[in-house]
Amino acid sequence: MKFPKGFLWGGAVAANQYEGGFAEGGKGVNSSDCTTRGSRTKLRTVTYKTSDGVIHEEPMFMMNAPEDAQFGCFEGFDYPSHQGIDFYHRYKEDIALFGEMGFKTFRLSINWARIYPTGMEEQPNEEGLKFYDRVFDEMKKYGIKPLVTLSHYETPIGLSNKLGSWTNRETIKYWERYVRTVGERYKGKVQLWLTFNEINVAAMSPWMSSGVGRNTPQIVADISKHQLLASARAVQILHEIDPANKVGNMVAYGANYPYTCNPDDVWAAKQAMRSYHFYEDVQARGYYPSYKLKEYEREGVSFSLTPEEAETLKKGTVDFLSFSYYMSSVTSVDPEILAKDRTAGNMALGGLRNPYLKASDWGWQIDPLGLRVALNELWERYQKPLFVVENGMGTQDVLVEENGRKVCHDHAHVEYLRDHIKAMGDAINEDGVELMGYTPWGCIDLVSASTGEMHKRYGFIYVDYQDDGSGDGNRYRKDSFYWWKKVIASNGEDLTD
Ligand code: BGP
DSSP: OOOOOTTTEEEEEHHHHHHHOOOOTOOOOOOOGGGOSOSSSOOOOEEEEEETSOEEEEEEOOOOOOBTHHHHTTTTTTOOOTTTTOOOHHHHHHHHHHHHHHEEEEEEEEHHHSTTSSOSSSSSHHHHHHHHHHHHHHHTTTTTTEEEESSOOOHHHHHHHHHHHHHHGTTHHHHHHOOOOOOOOBTTTOOOOEEEETTTGGGTTHHHSSSSSSHHHHHHHHHHHHHHHHHHHHHHHHHHOOTTTTTEEEEOOOOEESSSSSSHHHHHHHHHHHHHHHHHHHHHSSOOHHHHHHHHHHHTTTOOOOOOHHHHHHHHHHHHHEEEEOOOOEEEEOOOHHHOOOOBOOOSSOBBBOOTTBBOTTOBBBBBBHHHHHHHHHHHHOOOOOOEEEEOBBBBOOOETTEEEEEEEHHHHHHHHHHHHHHHHHHHHOOOOOOOEOOOSSSOOOOTTTTTOOOBBBSEEEEEOOSSSSSSSEEOOOOOHHHHHHHHHTTOOOOOO
16 A cells, blocks of 8 residues: 555544543533533434523424523533543643654644633633643644644534524624634644534534534524635635645545435435535535525525625635545435335434445444545545545444553454555555545544443543543553554555554
């Protein structure tokens, strides 16, 4: 396998899943902070009373009833993000371990509520800014380049309560303030940025992704419009601050196959692919694709762009396209197949079981060739550099004692990642795809986004926290740690374990 010189090998995390330090350093509360453990992406009926005495019953993605329709954290609930894996206090130790593996880059997110606690302050929170200064400075010691996600499932709750979060255009104003603040503060320290993590997840999990409790077609269209505009503004602002900045988007991507060669199945699979391509189309090309506008017309969704907004989209196209890839999906129009052959999947993908593929313990279907399909599809459509910023498989790893040492034999991770690296190598060497780097998800064990579990482990580093939050949080190198170190050192040529 040959990978380009300067290929960015590393790992990826998100503040809400690993940082902890919930109420420290002047941080405010964000959407993930109010999401309890257990399945976090399920629609459920919530009953609540507003101050006018009216009782409401509404389907919402929240896990706890909002009091007086105000979102927040409530007594007696268990919120895994509050502890995360305590990176807030252990960042030096963790970054040293990433350095030991030879990371070229580390993808992390800035917790917006650490910088602007309610999202709407006039002045940023200096303590929050200092925390990331310390983190970036520590990374520099090991030659690790930060790849920073500006918004990874961390919308300040103040914006949800005051404005309805991303359903409201005004949120863009506060976002611009936040982007400018971090762009200026970390100028020279950070040059690789991503705007919204998995921007397409708003349609499936609007609470987690955007701090919005519901997802009618109109709501999703509004969130998307505002986030697409906000993303375009972020590109412009960051370029203005430092022309060396490179800004990418981020979409939860998959390959979607027709269940049969019935043309209706083929058409259904193409439609399913549009749920990813729509965002890529706007962020890479700078305008809404015709199929989306027609869909809005058909569904009675009101949508328009002022000439100024259209100009913003055009001027704010991204420098590169990034995406997460975990699995592929299958689509059918046959009601019998649809009823019986489902896989658990993840919140963004899921779908039908593919008889040719094995699945993880969480029902995510393992398909390395699907990654080559995805890379080719994106490269052919946009000819912009690509970056795989999430990939991996959650497994139930155990720590065992051997010769007085605690070890973890996680061969399944090595196998999964190796097959996906080969698929990327083929896309580069056989198909000519331009790929900037690869940051496997959860390079250190962390809280699962979709379930809040700890025992769904992706990491090269085992973290001794359990599902109920117990444990001492100590870190241990897994077998995959040594393998990953070798892969990076050989620039992907040596994939043996
Ligand atoms: C992506 C998210 C991540 C991450 C990953 C794995 O959708 O961007 O935040 O968590 O999925 O998902 P999970 O944690 O549910 O296994």
